[in-house]
Amino acid sequence: MSIKKRGEFWHIDIQAPDGSRVRRSTGTTDKRQALEYHDRLKAELWEMTKLNKKPKRLFEEAIILMLKDAEHQARFDYKQAHAEYFLRIFSGRDLSSITGEELTNSIPNFHADTKKQIANGTKNRYRSTILRAFSLAYKMNWIDAVPYIPRYSEPKVRVRWITKEKANLLIHNLRLQWMKDVCFFALSTGARMSEIFTLTWHNVDFVNRVATVTNENAKSGKARALLLNNDAIELIRKLRLRNNCEYVFTRSTNRRVYDIDRRDFKQACEQSGIDNFHFHDLRHTWASWHVQAGTPLYTLKNLGGWETLEMVNKYAHLNADHMLEFANNVTFTAQRSIGNTEINVSNG
Known part of the structure; x- marks a missing residue:
């Protein structure tokens, strides 16, 4: 039998039915367990070759x-x-x-x-x-099918946004200057918090007015371009003049920021009369402003780095103007003239 002890453990040497050899340690010092492992592995190799059975995967x-x-x-x-x-x-x-x-x-x-x-x-x-x-x-062809796990029902997507007047008031009432900068940038670009605080100067292109969100920092795991509008590029240029840190957004001490100051944000919301509002709602606000200004949903999807159009459909109700031109294509009644008489005809 092809089983030998090498050092502390027993090792096996098996020739599979297809002619290949399997040499490995059994991981045990007990000969009886090693023999059991040998026989079981030999049987599995036979089933894999003769019955096309998949190898065992843990x-x-x-x-x-x-x-x-x-x-x-x-x-x-x-x-x-x-x-x-x-x-x-x-x-x-x-x-x-x-x-x-x-x-x-x-x-x-x-x-x-x-x-x-x-x-x-x-x-x-x-x-x-x-x-x-x-x-x-x-x-990887390790299993024949993916097991079914039912999805848990979740509340409908919460969309909370504020007007530009309220946004200006919110930024004014923030106590910390770096918090003002962060919130202003979020409202100007729709960037997520993680994208803002991981943004480095190396990934800012002033000439083409674009910042790159690298794949390790993007929510989807795929790098994306963060377009810088006039407000955002002006802010970035001001920050560059007083910032010697690797990261774009820093505290007054020029040290990297990892999270917002939640106390400052909460107090500013209260002073501005804004209820039930979170930092991520600045992204919702940016998207809502875009839709109200007529930005097509597909364009908004690309601007905001959403993976599917379904993710931006929650903003569609904010501007139905683009659909009004089609609304009168079908009406319930139509007027028809017979001779000099006008009559109403139901289309139903």
């Missing part, structure tokens, strides 16, 4: 695929946390043996630290992470 291998795929995407830390969570449940399992029901039941319902109930939106992020792992495994 759950961990699919997780590694997912993490490699996501390593340059925004919020990679979320994916890592999700990976650690699912590994605690399915580590060591044959990937093809895990069912959709098991995966559905594994989605957490409560936060481990606070014991508070997890929102459906967060559950859907866990769902997306694990489905991505199985989808990549399917593309």
